[in-house]
Amino acid sequence: KEREKLAKKHGLSEKTLRNRIGDLKKYGIIGDSQKDVFIEDLFSSKNENDVIDLRAVFLILKSRKWTIISLSGFVTIMGIAYALLAVPLFLSTTSMYPVGETGTSSSILGSNLEGIAETFGIKGLSPMPTYNIPDIVNSRRLKKDIILLNWKTKTYPDSSNLIQFWEINKPKWFTSQNWLKHFLPENPYPPDPQDKFLENAIKKLNEMIFVDEEISGLIVVSVLMEDPGLAADIANYIAFFVRGFISNEQNKEEVKNKEFINKQMLSA
8 A cells, every 4th residue: 555655656656666666675775684675576576577587586595595405404304204214014906806797607597597497487586796895895894804813924923913913902101091091980891902902903904905996897905014925915815805705695695596496496
């Protein structure tokens, strides 16, 4: 507002006056210190085509060089410290194609039995259901098995479960939860410590298993672990579990259909 008043008083445009003030600040004619000059100068030293003067940008960087150096040094030190102190994680992946409806000759409900069923007027048998592999991988049943199974690692060559591997069952010298227990009434139904360890391990495992569905239909399961062998073993176990689960469910469904056909044949 003050600049508009001053420009009107001297018959200038506000933009022209702003540029003149920027020039005066740039050459140190006005302004208490150079720190107060160059930020305003970046926007006030534009030419007629509204293009920022590169010299003004250079002066700004020069005036803030120690700030830039200190911030860059701090970020660099933090990055080096993280690289040295952070626990490295190893990635292992396994790929699977989704299972659709089964109608092959290897099925119990092959083409011959289906033809016999249709001869006796039996139609509308339920097809094999499709199975969502991401749901199986993210199931609690699978993750519980992974945590409670014994795995051989470099830290535990004689094998250990993931609760021991992650040291979840080791008491911590201080936690906010334990501190608050001294001020709260005692729980008459305390939970089983093993159940708490299992829940904490499942939460951690959720952050280390990822499922991606490709456009082609390929499903990629990625496992991150502190031990490379452990990551590969868990990825292979997931593939084995999914394959076995789907096979068992399909067999159960086929047995039900076979029993249904036999009953209808006897009735006919």
